[in-house]
Amino acid sequence: MGNGLSGQHSVLSRIPFFHSFHIAVLGLDSSGKTTVLYRLQFNEFVNTVPTKGFNAERVKVSLGAHRAVTFHFWDVGGQEKLRPLWKSYTRCADGIIFLVDSVDAERMEEAKMELHKILNTSENHGVPLLVMANKQDLRNSLGLAEIEKSLALKDLGPGTPWHIQPTCAIIGDGLREGLDRLHDMILKRRKVLRSQRKKR
Ligand code: G3D
Ligand code: MG
Numbered sequence: 001m002g003n004g005l006s007g008q009h010s011v012l013s014r015i016p017f018f019h020s021f022h023i024a025v026l027g028l029d030s031s032g033k034t035t036v037l038y039r040l041q042f043n044e045f046v047n048t049v050p051t052k053g054f055n056a057e058r059v060k061v062s063l064g065a066h067r068a069v070t071f072h073f074w075d076v077g078g079q080e081k082l083r084p085l086w087k088s089y090t091r092c093a094d095g096i097i098f099l100v101d102s103v104d105a106e107r108m109e110e111a112k113m114e115l116h117k118i119l120n121t122s123e124n125h126g127v128p129l130l131v132m133a134n135k136q137d138l139r140n141s142l143g144l145a146e147i148e149k150s151l152a153l154k155d156l157g158p159g160t161p162w163h164i165q166p167t168c169a170i171i172g173d174g175l176r177e178g179l180d181r182l183h184d185m186i187l188k189r190r191k192v193l194r195s196q197r198k199k200r
Pocket of ligand 2: 033034035048049050051077
């Protein structure tokens with residue numbers, strides 16, 4: 001005899017409030033994670049201070065004329081000593097956003113290592129990834145092709161859907177476009193998982 005929870009869960013998941021997507025927002029310190037979050041939440045630029053632990057915000061974002069989607073963002077501190085915590089926030093994530101500072105060529109290799117480390121954990125296999133190539137407003141920012149190559153995104157393999165989006169978090173450029181793509185990738189993955197479950 002079951003405890004009825006699975007039935008209850010499927011009912012709850014049909015209620016709009018429960019239709020939020022859990023998104024882990026990761027990236028090296030100073031890449032712009034908190035700025036993205038505040039931009040989406042308040043629709044304005046908010047001065048940030050380095051994140052000591054994490055910020056968690058539920059934000060409703062209009063993605064298209066008729067689509068308002070609620071995301072539950074977990075913005076986790078990117079300083080080296082906080083990176084081991086990333087694993088806890090990607091557990092059960094529907095999607096991962098990884099920010100890079102497009103001007104910080106020196107730390108691109110470090111960003112690549114951290115990105116591959118977190119995506120190569122078995123729990124994150126297949127979780128859709130949105131890379132935000134942030135600070136594109138700055139002179140000397142690297143182009144998309146260069147960042148894609150530096151982060152070795154093609155090495156992630158066919159099991160991990162990804163998209164790279166140029167962004168400027170301080171004015172909000174590219175954020176909605178990127179989230180739109182992430183949302184599509186999440187829905188596509190859910191559909192595949194559902195049909196695999198049915199076949200079993
Ligand atoms: P983090 O949360 O990833 O550590 P923050 O990064 O959001 O705290 O941002 C770090 C710094 O980068 C902040 O500047 C912030 O204003 C700046 N920043 C974030 N996004 C952009 C962007 O798209 N363009 C530019 N030019 N700057 C950006 P300070 O001066 O406060 O350190
Ligand atoms: Mg921060």
